[in-house]
Amino acid sequence: MTLQFGNPDRPNSYIGKTVPRPNAARLVEGRGKYVDDIVLPRMVHVAFVRSPFAHANINSIETADALSVKGVLRVLTGADLAEVCTPWVAVLAHLKGLKSPPEHPMAVDRACWVGEPVVAVVATSRAAAEDGAELVDVDYEQLPVVTDMMTALDKDTPVLHPEMGDNLAFQRINEEGDIEAAFAGAHRVVSAQFSTARHTGITLEPRSILVDWNPAEAQMTAYHATQAPHMMQTVLAKHLNLAESRVRVICGDVGGSYGIKVHVYPDEVATAAIAKIMGRPVKFIADRLESFTTDIHARDHKIEAKIAVDKDGKILGFDVDDWTAIGAYSVYPRTSAIEGNQVINLCGGPYDFADYRAKTTVVFQNKTPTCQYRAVGHPIAVAITEGLVDMAAAELGLDPIEIRRRNMYADDAYPVTSPAKMRFEGLSHHQSMDKLVELMDYDALRADQAEARKKGIYRGIGIAAFIELTNPSPFMYGIGGARISAQDGCTVRMDPDGSIVALSGVTEQGQGTEAMLSQIVAEGVGVRPNNVRVITGDTQVTPYGGGTWASRGAGIGGEAALRAGRALRESILEVAATMLQADQNNLDIRDGEVVDSDTGAARMPLEELGRIVYFRGDTLPEDLPRELVQTRHYITSEYPFAFTNGVQASYVEVDTDTGEVTLLKHWCVEDCGRIINPQLVDEQIRGGIVQGLGGALFEEIHYDEEGQLLNGSMADYLVPMAAEMPDMVIGHVETPTKESELGAKGAGEAGTAGAPAAVMNAINDALRPKGAQVSAMPFTPERILRALGEIED
Amino acid sequence: MSEMFRDKIVIDLTVNGEAVQARVPAGQHAVDFLRQELGLTGAHASCEHGVCGACTIRIDGEAVRGCLTLAAQLDGSDIWTVEGLSDTDAxxxxxxxxxxxxxxxxxxxxxxxxxxxxxxxxxxxxxxxxxxxxxxxxxxxxxxxxxxxxxxxxxxxxxxxxxxxx
The missing domain is CATH 1.10.150.120 ([2Fe-2S]-binding domain)
Incomplete structure (x- = not known):
């Protein structure tokens, strides 16, 4: 039996409805349980002494004064931890040539960025640990630093890791067709330089971990704010020499993740190592400065790119030269080459053209490591692509909507493989664009823009079409050797009273995973969503899975939940058919009751079935299966990724005297396939858009030439606040993936992917009459005034 | 840290309608006092310098940053946290x-x-x-x-x- 998604009146029709999140009620009452809310007996706290220099040898460490502080129990160095914890090397075999040196949980002989952990001070309180940390005396010998991306490979630049030979971490060219010929024969070639600023995720809950080691049971329990508990289980087991079955990672409430909490952080592994050394619970909660200097950074790219078009505005080719600097180490285990690799896979994504060349150059430098942050690489690729398309449209005198319509893949073109060798199963660029034009009332907006301009007010409209990579298969990490599961599982169980418990390997960070799973399981089994208790984030009880990243929760975890729920339904009905002496095919489960599928007449509540199976199994035939627990796993296999598509629009006003940008309104039409919970999808997109807007207008980590981070506080590093953000109109087209019965693709990153490009194009649309153009994010008042020629020094 | 900051101060206050007496380190922030001493973990420490508002609590009727207020300053105050406002259905x-x-x-x-x-x-x-x-x-x-x-x-x-x- 297949689900009749087209029929909204079907029984148990919870997929596609807005139902409230089961975990929201306790969060609004302050009853959440984040890692820092957990207190264990004999728990101690660790504070880290971190390198104040971007590059320095560690000659000696003096710890006696720290140990004299009341409450300080232990002071450990990198060498101490190296005895119990093996180093890691963050490379992936399929990213050919990617290199990175071994990294320890704490620096052993040499520190390579400001903030790298050097010494751990363990005390009975965090305050005492910090007091102790201040008294640790480290004798550093400063070394030459590599901080500039574009000169990192120059002959006279020092090599950061001499054993690596040079500062090149990774380089790849993605090429198709004859790019030189395409550009030589083009009607117009438009080129531009783009840059996206190094920024970070700013989770309001800082990175947090509490690790307990029980030597008597040889059992490690880590309470961890993470997106990938099973990955962490595997990592802790491997590097601390434990069996995976002896490592339990529990991920309760997580106060924001956005990709920041899917990585292996040296200080978190150090915390686990210290717990193992001390045999008691150790808690580490990053403070805000530590968040800025040690949470992964992202998006530090500089790009030269050009587009070739014919006289009708048909795109002939893209040629992209992308550079990024990833800090001192590739981040374990996902690596820091993925972002650049995504950029060269995603440029030109929505468009049907033939010739393509994109090269990424990934270099080491003495800064905080960069890695995957929400919408990895997409905001960069979309800014390059959509920036160039708009510039080409302006050159040709074409409307930005029109040039896109002339180039986007036709909605009936699928399946298709792009010049970047991305395989698209089914996208809806034209339908999405039509819907966007309608939602924003494009013509009226152009009229408003023209009216405003008469009054000397500079408003602009920016469009950004995009593709988004979701539902990753093992092609993302597994084939490169990383022990990161692309498969996910769900166990669904009926308890004696007929209530349902679902245990899933995907995790909840606020996006609504548990609500989404409750709806799917409810529909799959035939009960109400509030009768499904969803358990996530505990490696000891949930099936092994990948967790939450690359927009996989609904598409992968959701399909596993659907299959498990339907398997349980079949098991229940098999028992019910015997008990009722009915044909199983004529029975259904609706609202927690076994019914006649034709008439809907009630036959037996699940509670009664549960009573018989669990307590009076003797009354059932001996050979009757009665497995009221079912587990199913799901992995995609036909496509490496399920691409989604969408298009965003931004309407802005630029004050040409002050350089300030006011966001008037924002629109997004997105196609994430089957929508399970419309409200949750809309709010994922809105939240994602605002993170993209932050990157477009405010967010930039500043370093000086010595590699000192200059703006490590929330007062100095700006993120979007309520007052500056616009209202956002969200629309949908639904093209379900045919790979799964559920048909869901991911939705959590699309907002972030397209928003910066939409804003850039809107600003440039506003500035075009003035002959000004910006392409270096964030678009600060200073940068806009420089583009306008108002500031020249 | 100097000995002065290790000094403890006795405070009398009302938290969520209940009388509380405590002896607090002079350097302890209000949000840490509520979280660590009273188990009221609803207010959160995030930016730790008064920018983000995650630690906001009500002190004598006003919304105040719990990370910029010392526990010692709460003497004589009427404090409400999200837990209290939840319990009273306020x-x-x-x-x-x-x-x-x-x-x-x-x-x-x-x-x-x-x-x-x-x-x-x-x-x-x-x-x-x-x-x-x-x-x-x-x-x-x-x-x-x-x-x-x-x-x-x-x-x-x-x-x-x-x-x-x-």
Missing amino acids: IRDLQQAFIARNALQCGFCTPGMLMAVEELLSKGGVPDRAVIREHLSGNYCRCTGYEAIVDAVESVARARADEVTS
């Missing part, structure tokens, strides 16, 4: 509106956000969206993009205003 309508509108995702900012919202709504009337946005600009949310929060606040302001006039 902001039940607001909490229901946040749930219905999905005006929270990870929930880390939410207790502080509710404190700031309630301060605005307690002034009465129906503030327009720009006023709501301005008032909430001291409370960061990294998940929602704020629109759902503004919607929820607006709906509660309207409902409360209707109740007053009807």
Whole structure:
């Protein structure tokens, strides 16, 4: 039996409805349980002494004064931890040539960025640990630093890791067709330089971990704010020499993740190592400065790119030269080459053209490591692509909507493989664009823009079409050797009273995973969503899975939940058919009751079935299966990724005297396939858009030439606040993936992917009459005034 | 740290309607005192210097940063946290509106956000969206993009205003 998604009146029709999140009620009452809310007996706290220099040898460490502080129990160095914890090397075999040196949980002989952990001070309180940390005396010998991306490979630049030979971490060219010929024969070639600023995720809950080691049971329990508990289980087991079955990672409430909490952080592994050394619970909660200097950074790219078009505005080719600097180490285990690799896979994504060349150059430098942050690489690729398309449209005198319509893949073109060798199963660029034009009332907006301009007010409209990579298969990490599961599982169980418990390997960070799973399981089994208790984030009880990243929760975890729920339904009905002496095919489960599928007449509540199976199994035939627990796993296999598509629009006003940008309104039409919970999808997109807007207008980590981070506080590093953000109109087209019965693709990153490009194009649309153009994010008042020629020094 | 900061101070206060007496380190922040000594973990420490608002609590009727206030300053004060406002149903309508509108995702900012919202709504009337946005600009949310929060606040302001006039 297949689900009749087209029929909204079907029984148990919870997929596609807005139902409230089961975990929201306790969060609004302050009853959440984040890692820092957990207190264990004999728990101690660790504070880290971190390198104040971007590059320095560690000659000696003096710890006696720290140990004299009341409450300080232990002071450990990198060498101490190296005895119990093996180093890691963050490379992936399929990213050919990617290199990175071994990294320890704490620096052993040499520190390579400001903030790298050097010494751990363990005390009975965090305050005492910090007091102790201040008294640790480290004798550093400063070394030459590599901080500039574009000169990192120059002959006279020092090599950061001499054993690596040079500062090149990774380089790849993605090429198709004859790019030189395409550009030589083009009607117009438009080129531009783009840059996206190094920024970070700013989770309001800082990175947090509490690790307990029980030597008597040889059992490690880590309470961890993470997106990938099973990955962490595997990592802790491997590097601390434990069996995976002896490592339990529990991920309760997580106060924001956005990709920041899917990585292996040296200080978190150090915390686990210290717990193992001390045999008691150790808690580490990053403070805000530590968040800025040690949470992964992202998006530090500089790009030269050009587009070739014919006289009708048909795109002939893209040629992209992308550079990024990833800090001192590739981040374990996902690596820091993925972002650049995504950029060269995603440029030109929505468009049907033939010739393509994109090269990424990934270099080491003495800064905080960069890695995957929400919408990895997409905001960069979309800014390059959509920036160039708009510039080409302006050159040709074409409307930005029109040039896109002339180039986007036709909605009936699928399946298709792009010049970047991305395989698209089914996208809806034209339908999405039509819907966007309608939602924003494009013509009226152009009229408003023209009216405003008469009054000397500079408003602009920016469009950004995009593709988004979701539902990753093992092609993302597994084939490169990383022990990161692309498969996910769900166990669904009926308890004696007929209530349902679902245990899933995907995790909840606020996006609504548990609500989404409750709806799917409810529909799959035939009960109400509030009768499904969803358990996530505990490696000891949930099936092994990948967790939450690359927009996989609904598409992968959701399909596993659907299959498990339907398997349980079949098991229940098999028992019910015997008990009722009915044909199983004529029975259904609706609202927690076994019914006649034709008439809907009630036959037996699940509670009664549960009573018989669990307590009076003797009354059932001996050979009757009665497995009221079912587990199913799901992995995609036909496509490496399920691409989604969408298009965003931004309407802005630029004050040409002050350089300030006011966001008037924002629109997004997105196609994430089957929508399970419309409200949750809309709010994922809105939240994602605002993170993209932050990157477009405010967010930039500043370093000086010595590699000192200059703006490590929330007062100095700006993120979007309520007052500056616009209202956002969200629309949908639904093209379900045919790979799964559920048909869901991911939705959590699309907002972030397209928003910066939409804003850039809107600003440039506003500035075009003035002959000004910006392409270096964030678009600060200073940068806009420089583009306008108002500031020249 | 000097010995002065290790000195402990005795404070008498009311927290969520219950009398509390405590001996606190002079350097302890109010949010740490509430979380660590009283187990009131609803208020969260995030930026730790008064920017993000996740630690917002109510002190003598005003929404105040728990990370910029010392526990020692609470002597004689009447403190309310999200736990107390929940137990007394004082902001039940607001909490229901946040749930219905999905005006929270990870929930880390939410207790502080509710404190700031309630301060605005307690002034009465129906503030327009720009006023709501301005008032909430001291409370960061990294998940929602704020629109759902503004919607929820607006709906509660309207409902409360209707109740007053009807």
